Amino acid sequence: MIRLEKRAQPSKVWTYATPLLAVVLTMLAGGLLFAALGKDPVLAIRTIFYEPLFGQHASFYLPQLLVKAAPLVLIAIGLSLGFRAGIWNIGAEGQYIIGALCGAGVGLAFYPTESVLIFPLMVIAGGLGGWAWAMIPAILKTRFGTNEILVSLMLVYVAEKLLIGMSLGLMKNPEGFGFPGSRNLAHYPSATSWIDQSLGLHWGVAAALIAVIAAYILLTRHMLGFNIRLAGQAPRAARFSGVNPNRLVVFCLGTSGALAGLAGLFEVAGPTGSVTDSFNVGYGFTAIIVAFLGRLHPVGILLAALLMSLTYIGGGIAQSQSELQLPAAAIQLFQGMLLFFLLATDLLTNYRLRLTRGATA
Amino acid sequence: MQKRTLLKGAVAALALAASPAFAESHGGEKTKVGFVYVGPITDGGWTQGHHHSATEMLKELGEDNVEMVYQENVAEGPDSERVMTQMALDGADIIFTTSFGFMDPTINVAAKFPDVKFEHATGYKTAPNVSVYSARFYEGRAIQGTIAGQMTKSNVVGYIGSVPIPEVIRGINSAYIHAKKVNPDVQFKIVWIYDWLDPAKEADAAKVLIEQGADVILQHTDSTAPLAIAKEAGNVIGFGQASDMYEYAPSPRVSSIIDNWAPYYTARVKAVMDGTWETTNTWDGIGPGMVGIGEITDAVPADVKAQAEEMKAAIAAGTYHPFTGPLKKQDGSDWLAEGEVADDGTLAGMNFYVEGIEGDIPQ
Amino acid sequence: MDLSAINPVLLLASLMVAATPILLGGIGELVVEKSGVLNLGVEGMMITGAIAGFAATIETGSPALGFLIAAVAGAALSMLFALLTQYALANQVASGLALTLFGLGLSSLMGQGYVGLKPPSTPKLDIPLLSDIPFLGPVLFQHDPMVYIGIAIVAATWATLKYSRVGLVLRAVGENHDAAHALGYKVRLVRCAAIGFGGAMAGLGGAYLSLVRVPQWTEGMTAGAGWIALALVVFASWKPWRVMVGAYLFGGITVLQLNLQAAGVKIPVEYLSMSPYIITIIVLVIMSSGRGKAALGAPASMGRIFHATG
Numbered sequence A: 001m002i003r004l005e006k007r008a009q010p011s012k013v014w015t016y017a018t019p020l021l022a023v024v025l026t027m028l029a030g031g032l033l034f035a036a037l038g039k040d041p042v043l044a045i046r047t048i049f050y051e052p053l054f055g056q057h058a059s060f061y062l063p064q065l066l067v068k069a070a071p072l073v074l075i076a077i078g079l080s081l082g083f084r085a086g087i088w089n090i091g092a093e094g095q096y097i098i099g100a101l102c103g104a105g106v107g108l109a110f111y112p113t114e115s116v117l118i119f120p121l122m123v124i125a126g127g128l129g130g131w132a133w134a135m136i137p138a139i140l141k142t143r144f145g146t147n148e149i150l151v152s153l154m155l156v157y158v159a160e161k162l163l164i165g166m167s168l169g170l171m172k173n174p175e176g177f178g179f180p181g182s183r184n185l186a187h188y189p190s191a192t193s194w195i196d197q198s199l200g201l202h203w204g205v206a207a208a209l210i211a212v213i214a215a216y217i218l219l220t221r222h223m224l225g226f227n228i229r230l231a232g233q234a235p236r237a238a239r240f241s242g243v244n245p246n247r248l249v250v251f252c253l254g255t256s257g258a259l260a261g262l263a264g265l266f267e268v269a270g271p272t273g274s275v276t277d278s279f280n281v282g283y284g285f286t287a288i289i290v291a292f293l294g295r296l297h298p299v300g301i302l303l304a305a306l307l308m309s310l311t312y313i314g315g316g317i318a319q320s321q322s323e324l325q326l327p328a329a330a331i332q333l334f335q336g337m338l339l340f341f342l343l344a345t346d347l348l349t350n351y352r353l354r355l356t357r358g359a360t361a
Numbered sequence B: 001m002q003k004r005t006l007l008k009g010a011v012a013a014l015a016l017a018a019s020p021a022f023a024e025s026h027g028g029e030k031t032k033v034g035f036v037y038v039g040p041i042t043d044g045g046w047t048q049g050h051h052h053s054a055t056e057m058l059k060e061l062g063e064d065n066v067e068m069v070y071q072e073n074v075a076e077g078p079d080s081e082r083v084m085t086q087m088a089l090d091g092a093d094i095i096f097t098t099s100f101g102f103m104d105p106t107i108n109v110a111a112k113f114p115d116v117k118f119e120h121a122t123g124y125k126t127a128p129n130v131s132v133y134s135a136r137f138y139e140g141r142a143i144q145g146t147i148a149g150q151m152t153k154s155n156v157v158g159y160i161g162s163v164p165i166p167e168v169i170r171g172i173n174s175a176y177i178h179a180k181k182v183n184p185d186v187q188f189k190i191v192w193i194y195d196w197l198d199p200a201k202e203a204d205a206a207k208v209l210i211e212q213g214a215d216v217i218l219q220h221t222d223s224t225a226p227l228a229i230a231k232e233a234g235n236v237i238g239f240g241q242a243s244d245m246y247e248y249a250p251s252p253r254v255s256s257i258i259d260n261w262a263p264y265y266t267a268r269v270k271a272v273m274d275g276t277w278e279t280t281n282t283w284d285g286i287g288p289g290m291v292g293i294g295e296i297t298d299a300v301p302a303d304v305k306a307q308a309e310e311m312k313a314a315i316a317a318g319t320y321h322p323f324t325g326p327l328k329k330q331d332g333s334d335w336l337a338e339g340e341v342a343d344d345g346t347l348a349g350m351n352f353y354v355e356g357i358e359g360d361i362p363q
Numbered sequence C: 001m002d003l004s005a006i007n008p009v010l011l012l013a014s015l016m017v018a019a020t021p022i023l024l025g026g027i028g029e030l031v032v033e034k035s036g037v038l039n040l041g042v043e044g045m046m047i048t049g050a051i052a053g054f055a056a057t058i059e060t061g062s063p064a065l066g067f068l069i070a071a072v073a074g075a076a077l078s079m080l081f082a083l084l085t086q087y088a089l090a091n092q093v094a095s096g097l098a099l100t101l102f103g104l105g106l107s108s109l110m111g112q113g114y115v116g117l118k119p120p121s122t123p124k125l126d127i128p129l130l131s132d133i134p135f136l137g138p139v140l141f142q143h144d145p146m147v148y149i150g151i152a153i154v155a156a157t158w159a160t161l162k163y164s165r166v167g168l169v170l171r172a173v174g175e176n177h178d179a180a181h182a183l184g185y186k187v188r189l190v191r192c193a194a195i196g197f198g199g200a201m202a203g204l205g206g207a208y209l210s211l212v213r214v215p216q217w218t219e220g221m222t223a224g225a226g227w228i229a230l231a232l233v234v235f236a237s238w239k240p241w242r243v244m245v246g247a248y249l250f251g252g253i254t255v256l257q258l259n260l261q262a263a264g265v266k267i268p269v270e271y272l273s274m275s276p277y278i279i280t281i282i283v284l285v286i287m288s289s290g291r292g293k294a295a296l297g298a299p300a301s302m303g304r305i306f307h308a309t310g
Helices: A012-036 A041-049 A058-084 A092-110 A118-144 A148-168 A203-221 A223-233 A235-240 A245-268 A283-293 A298-319 A328-345 B002-022 B046-061 B078-089 B100-112 B137-151 B166-182 B199-211 B225-233 B262-274 B302-317 B344-348 C008-034 C042-060 C063-087 C092-113 C136-140 C145-163 C165-175 C177-182 C187-213 C225-235 C240-262 C269-289
Strands: A002-006 A194-196 A351-355 B031-036 B066-071 B094-097 B117-121 B130-135 B156-161 B187-192 B216-219 B237-242 B253-259 B281-284 B291-294 B334-336
Touching: A012 A041, A012 A298, A012 A328, A041 A298, A058 A092, A058 A203, A058 A223, A058 A245, A058 A283, A058 A298, A058 B078, A092 A118, A092 A148, A092 A245, A092 A283, A118 A148, A118 A245, A118 C269, A148 A245, A148 C225, A148 C269, A203 A223, A203 A245, A203 A298, A223 A235, A223 A245, A235 A245, A245 A283, A283 A298, A283 A328, A283 C092, A298 A328, A298 B066, A298 B078, A328 C063, A328 C092, B031 B046, B031 B078, B031 B262, B046 B066, B046 B237, B046 B253, B046 B262, B066 B078, B078 B094, B078 B100, B094 B100, B094 B262, B100 B117, B100 B130, B117 B262, B137 B166, B137 B216, B137 B237, B137 B253, B137 B291, B137 B302, B156 B166, B156 B199, B166 B187, B166 B344, B187 B199, B187 C240, B199 B216, B199 B225, B199 C008, B199 C187, B199 C240, B216 B225, B225 B237, C008 C042, C008 C136, C008 C145, C008 C165, C008 C187, C008 C225, C008 C240, C042 C063, C042 C092, C042 C187, C042 C225, C063 C092, C063 C187, C145 C165, C145 C187, C145 C240, C165 C177, C165 C187, C177 C187, C187 C225, C225 C240, C225 C269, C240 C269
Parallel strands: B031 B066, B031 B094, B094 B117, B117 B130, B130 B281, B156 B187, B156 B216, B216 B237, B237 B253
Antiparallel strands: A002 A351, B253 B291
16 A cells, blocks of 8 residues: 655655656657557657757757747746746636737737837737736636636637637738738848747747746745745735735736737747737647646746657657658657656655555555 | 857757767658648548648659658648758658648748748749649539539528638639529528638538528538538538548539649659759649549439539630639629639639629628 | 528527537536536547547447447546546646647547548437427427437436535535545545546547537547536536536537528627637626625635645
């Protein structure tokens, strides 16, 4: 009989060891899966994890890793603040879309004027858009006690419909021969978020790195960070020590919304380029997983996002190499496994496994 | 500026250091062909059609000469750009990108790999190493309209539209013009589902149209769901879309429009092998075989079938154009004079209904 | 515009069919949430049920067996979630999302040999006498058995939650797991059973899509139905009968929207499709501001991790 015993302090060793353990377990289980599909498991694993980092074309894949990870990091950092305080924003996908729509809307409105002011204005609009969308659950929560998980989730669907409406209607490229989708912002010098495309560097990557540092400082050095952690760990104590729960809700939801909105803006003005009905690819939801994989720690989130991106990029290579030709579904399953193992092994960080005989539990 | 070049150098050096040990040979003289698909290769419609044609091409040219790679379920946007680059880096000689949304990414990647040929389906942007290709599906719609107009007893034809883009609007117009020609009382009911493939919604749409009196269903969406619903309803017919959907023959599926890209793919890959590839803007129809008309089953009366086949022959021979005047636009204004034929430019950007169709194109 | 083309009888009848998958998924999730667990993996379990039921029906020729296998498959997948959240004490939101990702991958892998096949049709129940009643007959009494089974499950869930001991224990566990544990209830076991029930229902809902409503298998064919099921539970403020009302509302908007389009009414489709979600939010606000938290019916322990110390 195995019993779980809660550790007084999360184990330092296991905090670092569990992600590695999970990756190893995924490689084993995934290898079995690939072998069952008749693919060379060693080659498959090597292609997914090794090829993008050290393979022949690593100089191309490494920057791509940043491009793919940047929105995940930006969103997950914001979410992690709330998650630590027990405030559950799971509607980042919606805030991401609205941020992109607001930011792109500003850019498109100025087209074709060139000015250095346009991009900063877009950034402000994007951040504000995401912030405003997150303020809906925040205000409903503080005013009426409405559950923010559910409101923020519902607002994702609303945002998705709005996106379709915009790409077919108001924001449609007038020179696009009637096809849905807006003008390409990446080709509009004053509005693009690219700094250097060949390096995979856009303002979103920069913002993601800044967010990691800022969140780290906030959580370790700042009173607000202390309050956030306190509210999550001991809500009653937090209230006694004068933490205003409503202000915390507004701060956490607002910050995560603004960051998600920014992520959407940087994405639409750079890597994606235009507002289309298929613009959002689920970063807002993936970022929730990333936040947990990163154990809600800024540096952990950065690493988790890079790991997720690695499986996307490596998985893509494994699909399109003729000697492997892994089906896309197998890659998806493989990612699912990785998440399961990462989530499951986290147990070891907070609990101690004890073998007991004849226990009654 | 200084800093950026420095960084670039560092990345390049890293790559150089890593590459020699694991460099793979580019595999002899085989021509490497890449396909980037927007959906799963088993979608039963658009992507399956491309993949089927790709494998036909491979068979035709032989695996000794051609190496084929593909990636399915590629999201439009940055992911597609990465996938194309990845194929180009891995030594692809020609890459086919088979969704409209891959247009800008294709152009971007092509600019970085001037020696790799790119072929983008359904788009309008070309470059020295980017060709575009699409099919004149509206030719097939003319034949469907001819059959539909005569087969309907309720005089109501249901049309399931996907996304309101010129290609779909062309199809509606073409089908309507030809249905009207053979049946002046025909009426079209059009519903948009805002998706190319959503079986549940397609099924609902078909059901609604049948409930509102339609006994012929035309679809511009990719799944067989509408046919399944038509079969359930009994006395309703439909047509296969993108692939033959012959499993629903002889009825409800009485014919189909088949996307047959195989001859084009074979020709283009061959051109790369021979070194004769150049930028083209291909818009082929029934004649060259890009648009196939699936067998017209016996559920269709012999005279109607004969008429449909006659039209097919005329379109293939180039003696008949489905958009031939006199035609008016929906608002009653003149579009084509007697005997005038629509130019490709107008067709490519078609954003209006012809006279007689009710309802508005969603904006 | 020709509104007379819309036949209210047929509209209502197809509304019942369109509502059944989300009704099943929703009622399952309701039980899960009542036990204090939030499983966001409904979409993943639904699609797995869709392919499992479809494959089983093709192989055996029996839709009944297909539905059974779908329920088993959905429940089996949900056990992964139970293992993660109840035994490995992982976060429920993240585990549910991971379950959806896993389910989507698994289903498309399983379904590769089943594309383009036609399942044997599920027979319609033509209830004699009742189905001949004008108006009500065609609306209510000419459906396939799953429509009625779905409603029966809602009724059974309502009765069980309200009147039985099992329901009492389930609610106790959902409201306050520490107290329930102190009373000697096996919190983990109850929750695993609830999660399994939720998985089975989601599986049934998925199979209804692939066997009756569409009927065919296509990768990703649930197209968000699982997410709507989640919204339904909230809309229903955790009351079984309201799940049914909600399912008809959500399903009805789709059918109505298509009907209006076909009748030539100019409607902004995207804005109309938003409305159920906005209504859900409004309902939530009214419920939570109105008669205090208790009226909302949201289980107090929802989403919280339970670990028995002692």
